[in-house]
Amino acid sequence: MPEFGAFRDAAAHYSVLFHEGVHATAAKHRLDRDLSGRFGSEAYAVEEVVAEAGACMILADLGIAARPRPDHAAYISSWLKVLRNDTSAIFTAASKAQAAADWMHAHQPGQAVATAA
Numbered sequence: 001m002p003e004f005g006a007f008r009d010a011a012a013h014y015s016v017l018f019h020e021g022v023h024a025t026a027a028k029h030r031l032d033r034d035l036s037g038r039f040g041s042e043a044y045a046v047e048e049v050v051a052e053a054g055a056c057m058i059l060a061d062l063g064i065a066a067r068p069r070p071d072h073a074a075y076i077s078s079w080l081k082v083l084r085n086d087t088s089a090i091f092t093a094a095s096k097a098q099a100a101a102d103w104m105h106a107h108q109p110g111q112a113v114a115t116a117a
Contacts, residue, residue, distance in 0.1 A: 022054035053097035
């Protein structure tokens with residue numbers, strides 16, 4: 001992560017931090033999402049939707065308001081092909097984003113973490 005001062009405001013910093021944190025939940029020992037997609041692939045685009053939606057959910061949960069970044073339109077355009085080709089993709093991504101947000105919340109200090117039986 002860049003230094004906190006590199007961001008225009010705290011919300012921008014936390015938006016990027018949580019976006020990257022949601023990516024980290026994809027690890028096999030966490031939520032086991034497929035990260036094999038390369039930049040420009042549909043799998044990559046779906047993971048970016050998951051990360052961005054998850055970050056937005058966490059920001060909302062914490063009461064942090066984030067504004068769209070100037071580069072968001074270009075960034076989001078990479079997702080549009082997947083969303084056009086698969087009408088259920090947004091629901092799948094939203095479900096995975098919610099699971100990531102839930103996982104991150106559950107692993108905060110002082111939270112009880114459920115273990116697999």
